Amino acid sequence: MKAIQFLSLVTLLTLASCGSMISVNSDYDKKVDFSAYKTYAYYKTGIDKVEISDLDKRRILNAIDQQMLAKGFTKSDTPDLLINLFTKSREQVNVNQFNAGWGYGWGWGWNPYMMGGRQTTVTTSTEGTLYIDFIDAKKKEMIWQGEGTGVLTKNTNRKEERINEFVSQILSQYPPTKK
8 A cells, every 4th residue: 555655656746847847948150259248128029929918928028137137138228139039839638547457467458357447537738838039139130049848837826936947947058158
């Protein structure tokens, strides 16, 4: 009995940790000297087109401000960088079946001696992707793009925390390190 409880706890912890995982990637123009950029502003035209709630949009912009200030950038009316956003989301459906019956033998097929019940659970979650683009303000060319993908939350109390996780993990890859 203790083994079953332990396995249930391990499974729960594994699922909980998978839910908070964020996959992060970035791409950039290798010819750009990123140390030349000191100021930023938001690309209003692009951000206005982002199809998320104004509340979530503000949460994302506030998280970006915090990260940019921590990196030594300042907001400016005449910026070196313009920051743009893009989001995508998709619904994931997970179906799990567990057979809690009795029987003997291993293999495929129908077993007339199998008794017990089959339990099926269906869960849904929303996976979101946040793109953060850095555009050279003078040249009007994208110089860096960060992308983070992970499970979103509808819990209002956790939204800000989750958005901060996304933004901080994405912007941890800026400026890129040349190899």
